[in-house]
Amino acid sequence: MSVRYALLALLSEGSKYGMQLREEFEAATGDVWPLNVGQVYTTLQRLERDGLIESEDDDEDERQKGYRITAQGATDLAEWLHTPPATAAPPRDELVTKILVALRVPGVDVHEVIQAHRRQVVELMQQWTRFKADDAEMDLPFALVVDAELTRLGAIVRWLGFADKQVTRAAKAPVQSTTPKLRRRMVVRS
Amino acid sequence: MxxxxxxxxxxxxxxxxxxxxxxxxxxxxxxxxxxxxxxxxxxxxxxxxxxxxxxxxxxxxxxxxxxxxxxxxxxxxxxxxxxxxxxIGYVFQDFNLLPGLTAAENVSLPLELDGVSARKAHLAGLAALEQLGLADRAEHYPDQLSGGERQRVAIARSVVGERRLLLADEPSGALDSxxxxxxxxxxxxxxxxxxxxxxxxxxxxxxxxxxxxxxxxxxxxxxxxxxxxxxxxxxxxxx
Structure with missing residues (x-):
């Protein structure tokens, strides 16, 4: 969906050819989202069908066709930019699911599972941070992508930290049940 | 190594x-x-x-x-x-700069305490500040510096002279990203x-x-x- 609006955004600067759109898309997204040319032309055809762009001539060869944005296209683009993405409902996060599942599997050390994920995420963060360390003057789109990833991954590490503490606290807290005292103590030890 | x-x-x-x-x-x-x-x-x-x-x-x-x-x-x-x-150089979360000394004096203090002459210590302090892009803040007192600048002065102090080991405890504690x-x-x-x-x-x-x-x-x-x-x-x- 966002490829569609990214192309509309590029066309809002002026008319362009398909190949040019592909190159500009990649540069504008910090070169981290490669786009194949087939996807560009398919998207352009749909945008044209929906009346959001129009081609400038009737050339049969797509590579020779220039495209420009229509008034409707500009309205749709502005609306999309201001519409929040679907973040209201919690996503079915795979990592969260794994930790919840780990709580139920006998013999699994949840702290160890949490640490395994923490290690892997920190390692990924090291790789992203290396771009910053190696290049203090990186171009704006790439710098924004790097920070977006680091912020996302940093939030995961923070959540893993909270989860770690909550699991420890839950193991220490008195269990709200009629379980005999001895058994409660055993729960604490495990 | x-x-x-x-x-x-x-x-x-x-x-x-x-x-x-x-x-x-x-x-x-x-x-x-x-x-x-x-x-x-x-x-x-x-x-x-x-x-x-x-x-x-x-x-x-x-x-x-x-x-x-x-x-x-x-x-x-x-x-x-x-x-x-x-x-050893130490960097703490709350900078630990001495308020009555300028940035340059704070940085050169460990050298002076170690017996280096005041002149030599001052030059080494200025060099450390310059390396960290703080040459123009050398004569400012800590309360004339922003939080980020204070921490940079603290880092300059931790690497001044021939220091080989830098130990930092939450060095960016209260600083923005x-x-x-x-x-x-x-x-x-x-x-x-x-x-x-x-x-x-x-x-x-x-x-x-x-x-x-x-x-x-x-x-x-x-x-x-x-x-x-x-x-x-x-x-x-x-x-």
């Missing part, structure tokens, strides 16, 4: 008998010159204790600390004090000049600047990461 810090089987307990609290339990850590190691863990995991032991500010209950090849256990307190003045990044860039710069650095933090953003990350939990080292810089799993054309 020479080893600047070596911690072997370090344990630290506070109190005795049934009330004893084990803050560190057989932790090992070695840092070579030019390397930045982060120690990551939640509060109470023992990371600050590890740093004070590495900085010879506190003795371990058991285990051995070597700094630049010399074992701390065989040193007199005078020798340790000299080591702290000459070889831009200033935190600047702090880590400076520590990395110091490492490029040969300093060995240990940064303890609970923040993964800071830890991700390090070559290696050691994870502490309840006083124990539970894990570490030391990725090969040439090896990247990022699915981007730049990686």
């Amino acid at each position: 020479s080893r600047v810090l070596e911690l072997r089987d370090i344990s630290k307990s506070y109190g005795e008998g049934a009330n004893a609290v084990r803050a560190l339990d057989e932790v090992n850590l070695s840092v070579d010159e030019g390397h930045l190691v982060a120690v990551m863990g939640p509060s109470g995991s023992g990371k600050s204790t590890l740093l004070t032991i590495a900085g010879s500010l506190e003795a371990p209950t058991s285990g051995e600390v070597q700094i630049a090849g010399a074992s701390l256990s065989s040193m007199s307190s005078n020798d340790k004090a000299r080591l702290r003045r000459r070889t 831009t200033n935190s990044e600047a702090v880590m860039r400076m520590i990395l710069e110091a490492c490029k000049r040969g300093v060995a650095a240990v940064v303890v933090t609970h923040d993964a953003h800071l830890a991700s600047w390090a070559d290696r990350v050691l994870f502490l939990r309840d006083g124990r080292s539970v894990d570490h990461v030391a990725p090969d810089p040439s090896d990247s799993s990022l699915a981007t054309p730049r990686a």
Whole structure:
């Protein structure tokens, strides 16, 4: 969906050819989202069908066709930019699911599972941070992508930290049940 | 590459008998010159204790600390004090700058305390400030500096002269992300000049600047990461 609006955004600067759109898309997204040319032309055809762009001539060869944005296209683009993405409902996060599942599997050390994920995420963060360390003057789109990833991954590490503490606290807290005292103590030890 | 810090089987307990609290339990850590190691863990995991032991500010209950090849256990307190003045630089969360001294005076103070002449110490202080882009702040007092600038002055002080080991405890504590990044860039710069650095933090953003990350939990080292810089799993054309 966002490829569609990214192309509309590029066309809002002026008319362009398909190949040019592909190159500009990649540069504008910090070169981290490669786009194949087939996807560009398919998207352009749909945008044209929906009346959001129009081609400038009737050339049969797509590579020779220039495209420009229509008034409707500009309205749709502005609306999309201001519409929040679907973040209201919690996503079915795979990592969260794994930790919840780990709580139920006998013999699994949840702290160890949490640490395994923490290690892997920190390692990924090291790789992203290396771009910053190696290049203090990186171009704006790439710098924004790097920070977006680091912020996302940093939030995961923070959540893993909270989860770690909550699991420890839950193991220490008195269990709200009629379980005999001895058994409660055993729960604490495990 | 020479080893600047070596911690072997370090344990630290506070109190005795049934009330004893084990803050560190057989932790090992070695840092070579030019390397930045982060120690990551939640509060109470023992990371600050590890740093004070590495900085010879506190003795371990058991285990051995070597700094630049010399074992701390065989040193007199005078020798340790000299080591702290000459070889080790400390950076704390709250900067610890002396309010009555200018930035340049704060930076050159450790050298003066070590007997370097005032003139030489001042020149070395200015050089350290210049390396960190703070030459124009040399004559400012701490209360005339922003939080980010104060921490940069503290870093300049920690690397002034011939310091070989930089120990930082949550060095970007109250700073915003831009200033935190600047702090880590400076520590990395110091490492490029040969300093060995240990940064303890609970923040993964800071830890991700390090070559290696050691994870502490309840006083124990539970894990570490030391990725090969040439090896990247990022699915981007730049990686």
